[in-house]
Amino acid sequence: MNDTTKYLLAVVAGLALLWFGYSDYQTQEERLENAVEIDATVLETDIDRRSSSGSGSSYYPVVEFEYTYEGETYTSSNIDAADSRTSESSRSSAQSVVNEYPEGEAVTAYLDPAEPDEAFLETDRSWGPYLFALIGAGLTLAGFVSLTRALIADRQREGV
Missing domain, CATH: 1.20.58 (Methane Monooxygenase Hydroxylase; Chain G, domain 1)
Incomplete structure (x- = not known):
């Protein structure tokens, strides 16, 4: 080439x-x-670690939650409103995000009524x-x- x-x-x-x-x-x-507010329940949390040869590891906080909107039940793992997932540079940073959402806890989530299957947790x-x-x-x-x-x-x- x-x-x-x-x-x-x-x-x-x-x-x-x-x-x-x-x-x-x-x-x-x-x-x-x-965005409209909805009630949600945190189902599971985790930290997804991805390694690359040149830049080391990246840590992605994962928070799966369940919610009901207009009679339909959905699950989502979107922390923010963007489609791209942002990583944390350290496991402890990712853990601090995950710690904000204890499993089984009721939380406020948000969704665009045009995309009810794409709810998210943070409005930042x-x-x-x-x-x-x-x-x-x-x-x-x-x-x-x-x-x-x-x-x-x-x-x-x-x-x-």
């Missing part, structure tokens, strides 16, 4: 991440704007959509600049 193809793929991947971040931001804003805005958009913008810009430089260098080599 030549450099031009690699840079073009970086631009495409960056645009995809940028689109996902924007879409997730829109979803989060819509859910928060339309998640930074996940912003992070995806920022990484996407950076990758798009870096790929575009590198692609432009490669194309200019190719033209100069060809004597055009």
